[in-house]
Every structure is written in structure tokens, then in C-alpha cells.
Amino acid sequence: MRVKFHGAAGEVTGSLHEVEAAGQRLLLDCGMIQGSPEAEARNADPFPFEPTALDALVLSHAHIDHIGRVPLLVQRGFRGPIYAQKATADLMPIMLLDAAGIAESEAMRANRDRRRGQPVAVPLYTKDDVHAAMRLVKPLPYGARTEVLPGVELCFHDAGHILGSSIVELWAEGRKLVFSGDLGPKGTPILRDPVDIAEADLVLMESTYGDRLHRERAETIRELEGILDDAWRQGGAVLIPAFAVGRTQELLYWFAKHWDDWKMSRWQIFLDSPMAAKVVDVYDRHHGLFDDDAKAVWRDQPNPFKLPNLHVTESVDESMAINRIERGLIVIAGSGMANAGRILHHFKHRLHRKQTHVVFVGYQAEGTTGRRIVDGAQWVRIHGHDVRVAAKRHTVGGLSAHTDQRGLMDWYGGFEKRPPLVLVHGEDKAREALAGEIGETYGVQAMLARPGLEHEV
Structure with a gap:
């Protein structure tokens, strides 16, 4: 061989x-x-x-x-x-x-x-x-x-x-x-x-x-809670570049598990990815592969994939309409490295705002927009335009x-x-x-x- x-x-x-x-x-x-x-x-x-x-x-x-x-x-x-x-x-x-x-x-x-x-x-x-x-x-x-x-x-x-x-x-x-x-x-x-x-x-x-070494997951979840609390108090939006498979489903899981203590009902949550919506359906069909904790959450909490304040935006018009919402907003969109996809449109609209929080939950490869932001770039180029990065940046490595x-x-x-x-x-x-x-x-x-x-x- x-x-x-x-x-x-x-x-x-x-x-x-x-x-x-x-x-x-x-x-x-x-x-x-x-x-x-x-x-x-x-x-x-x-x-x-x-x-x-x-x-x-x-x-x-x-x-x-x-x-x-x-x-x-x-x-x-x-x-x-x-x-x-x-x-x-x-x-x-x-x-x-x-x-x-x-x-x-x-x-x-x-x-x-x-x-x-x-x-x-x-x-x-x-x-x-x-x-x-x-x-x-x-x-x-x-x-x-x-x-x-x-x-x-x-x-x-x-x-x-x-x-x-x-x-x-x-x-x-x-x-x-x-x-x-x-x-x-x-x-x-x-x-x-x-x-x-x-x-x-x-x-x-x-x-x-x-x-x-990654941070302990419990510490990471506390950090995520703190980010959401800060963003709420500052009246901004939370932007999360996330791949359609993996981190998107885990984020929704944590939102469901902490539905009450994180006061998740006050947010509007947008899954701005037609692909991610289809992936969620596949996860639902293969729930037999889930671990015991996940099965308990599905049984005892709001279904993570059907949260009452979760909006799945499939059309371009629905995605663009998110721009009209000023605060109390969580957007999960691809791509996970911010090198393509709808997350770039949200970056273009909100990166220059100090009350915006950008949360990276996965690996950012060399040369990607996500990597440049993580590395501290003050400006990034999106769709041919230079955009100032004034948003608060968070790298939540424990969700890798x-x-x-x-x-x-x-x-x-x-x-x-x-x-x-x-x-x-x-x-x-x-x-x-x-x-x-x-x-x-x-x-x-x-x-x-x-x-x-x-x-x-």
C-alpha cells in the first residue's frame, strides 16, 4: 500500500x-x-x-x-x-x-x-x-x-x-x-x-x-452569553460568520439550551442562508446520530431548529430587509471564513458601527476576510469597496x-x-x-x- x-x-x-x-x-x-x-x-x-x-x-x-x-x-x-x-x-x-x-x-x-x-x-x-x-x-x-x-x-x-x-x-x-x-x-x-x-x-x-489548546467549552459559553448581553445593552447587532454545517447547528443548540437564562426571546435571530436551512433538515432526519445531551435538549427545550424567534431568510429581498433592523438582532450567515456569501453584505452594512459585534466561531484561513479582521485589520475590501472595521471583534475558539x-x-x-x-x-x-x-x-x-x-x- x-x-x-x-x-x-x-x-x-x-x-x-x-x-x-x-x-x-x-x-x-x-x-x-x-x-x-x-x-x-x-x-x-x-x-x-x-x-x-x-x-x-x-x-x-x-x-x-x-x-x-x-x-x-x-x-x-x-x-x-x-x-x-x-x-x-x-x-x-x-x-x-x-x-x-x-x-x-x-x-x-x-x-x-x-x-x-x-x-x-x-x-x-x-x-x-x-x-x-x-x-x-x-x-x-x-x-x-x-x-x-x-x-x-x-x-x-x-x-x-x-x-x-x-x-x-x-x-x-x-x-x-x-x-x-x-x-x-x-x-x-x-x-x-x-x-x-x-x-x-x-x-x-x-x-x-x-x-x-481551546478554552474550556463552559468558559466559552459564558463568554458567548457576555457578548450577547453587551450587544443588547449597546443597542447593536451580532454578526456571526458560520459554515452552514456544524457551527450553525451548535449555535442554535446553545440558544435553545439557554433560552430562559440568556433571555433569548428578546432577540430576533436570522439564519440568513438557504443552504443552512436545508442542512438543518438533514440534521433533523439523522437525529439518531445525536448524543444523549442533544436528545434531552430536543425533548425538554424549544426545538433548536424551530425557535419561535428564528427567521430563515431564503430570498435576496428577505436578506436585504434585515438591514432595516437596528438593534436586538443576531445574524448567522455564511461563509464561515467571510470570503463569500451573505455575511459580506452584512459586514458591508454594519462593520463600520461601534455597536456591532462580530463573533468568529471557527477557523479563519490565511487570505480570507475573516482572518484579516481577526488579525486586527482596520479596513477590509468588500465587493470592491473599502470598509472600516469599527465593530467589536470576538474569537470564540471554544466552539471550534x-x-x-x-x-x-x-x-x-x-x-x-x-x-x-x-x-x-x-x-x-x-x-x-x-x-x-x-x-x-x-x-x-x-x-x-x-x-x-x-x-x-
Whole structure:
């Protein structure tokens, strides 16, 4: 068994790893590169392999940096089966159709403004490409060891990151490869904890937060309560960039759980994302995957997805109407890194106001608008205009969907014989710190994946 690393190998986004085993070639993830315009332009580059030569694709979960180039792979000739956990398979068309819609709109806008002599803009892929990709998807449940190719077996286990997120086990040629996907923190609301795996001949592990520890979740929730109280007293609005899958559902969970003591009924809460509304429906259909605490909240509190003051805005006109509300307003909108989506319209309208509070609840990649705001930028460019940042900024790291250094160390520590380890899905600073801790604690020299690096299992 041989692994070749192509994406998320020195950066956080663009997960893409190739495996050759038992005479077969399969891909682990096919994610979109996110960040600066220069980084995102790389999504259109040729794949570093021939798509028609691949026999299968295995997906760890439905975040766009893990599935975002699947339709492009199919457009360029891939015709093999695509294996995903059942909830991931349900989330995929929502995420990918949204990405295709954005790509088509951006191409249309570029062509409208195109000057003579400039090439015609073409979307990365279209909605038709998404439909073609979805016809290849074969859903699997957690815990079912399945022969997916001759001589290759696969099993998904809960990774606790988002609904349907999976740790991937692969067996071939008498060897076992384990790919962590993205691991969630223990105790994450709604989701169950990541499954511990005891045996492997090689482990590929994410390292997004390999250089830091998250705040305790209880402390984070108190901080969120304080932010809401301050914003209410100051008569402003709370803007929360959040991915449609994961943080959006958790935020609604906390609003329901603390409905009375946070006086949530005084707010108007807007979920300004048609995609997030569809994702909420998928969560509702898969409530059997929820943890016990979440089941209790659904039973004893207002349904987090049907709060009486929750408004789901689907049309552009409904979204624009939010601008007329001056105070007592919470807006949850995508994208989570503020590099696209409706959150930018709300930023453009409210970032210059001192009474606005902006709450970041997830990772902000290099080059994104969210990262620039977190890093203290006084001005950001939105839709061609420079916007002053006078709003109060809050980074609520304890709500991250990724586990921290301690969680990564503990998960790797669950392997009995300390198998070889390759760190993926992390910037170098985070990976180097994690590798150092693992070497000191477990005596294992972790490798840092680089594009083109090959490793024999």
C-alpha cells in the first residue's frame, strides 16, 4: 500500500490524498482550496493524477474543503464509485450545488465586466456536474466493514466533527491505513465523541489546531452569553460568520439550551442562508446520530431548529430587509471564513458601527476576510469597496469543530503500538508544534505531508 499526498499537505484546505493498493487506485477526499484569490485559483489547475485512472473515491465528510472538487473530478473523467457515510451523502448535494451556484454567478459577473480581449470566464463546475457526481455516490453506515474494490475494504467511524464526519479505515495487502478526517472535540454538543481506533500500520491525522489548546467549552459559553448581553445593552447587532454545517447547528443548540437564562426571546435571530436551512433538515432526519445531551435538549427545550424567534431568510429581498433592523438582532450567515456569501453584505452594512459585534466561531484561513479582521485589520475590501472595521471583534475558539492539540494527542495515543504518523490538514506552525509534542510524549517522529510526498505502508 502506497500513499501519495497532494492537498492539505502544508495548508488546511484542499484535502486530497491518493492511495495505491491491491492493484487499485483510490482517492481520500477531493476538497476545494480556500483562502486568498490566488490560492483559490489553484482549484482550476489540472489534478496531479489522471482522474480516469482512479478506481474509487472515499470522502471523510461534507465540508467543502473535503468535497468541493468532486464535481470537477467527475467533469474531468472520473467514473468510479464515491463512498461516503449516509449523512454525508445527504449533505453533499446541498453543499456542492451551493458551490456550483457561486461559481456560475462569479463567471457570469466576470463576463459581464469583461473587457475586449480578455478570455471568457468559465465556472469551475456547474450544477449539472454536481448531479453527475451524485449519481456515483454510494452511502455507507458507520461501523460496516465493506469490500469497496477487489482486495480493498473500508469502514467509517464517527469523527465527531460534523454530522456524518468519518474516521476512515482502509485494509489492503495485509496492511491497514487510518485517516482521521477532521476530528471534533470531545463533548461537542449534538455530536458523539470521536471513536478511538486501536490498530493501524499508518495514520494520517489532521493538525488544524496542533499548536494550541481551546478554552474550556463552559468558559466559552459564558463568554458567548457576555457578548450577547453587551450587544443588547449597546443597542447593536451580532454578526456571526458560520459554515452552514456544524457551527450553525451548535449555535442554535446553545440558544435553545439557554433560552430562559440568556433571555433569548428578546432577540430576533436570522439564519440568513438557504443552504443552512436545508442542512438543518438533514440534521433533523439523522437525529439518531445525536448524543444523549442533544436528545434531552430536543425533548425538554424549544426545538433548536424551530425557535419561535428564528427567521430563515431564503430570498435576496428577505436578506436585504434585515438591514432595516437596528438593534436586538443576531445574524448567522455564511461563509464561515467571510470570503463569500451573505455575511459580506452584512459586514458591508454594519462593520463600520461601534455597536456591532462580530463573533468568529471557527477557523479563519490565511487570505480570507475573516482572518484579516481577526488579525486586527482596520479596513477590509468588500465587493470592491473599502470598509472600516469599527465593530467589536470576538474569537470564540471554544466552539471550534476541530479538536485541539490535547485532543489530537489523546486520539493518537489510543493506538496501541504507536504506528507511523503523517500530519496533514494543518499549517506548518501547527504541525511542527504537534510533531514536537508527539515526539516527546510517544517517541514517534511524525512526518509532515508535502505535495508529491509518497509513503509506503
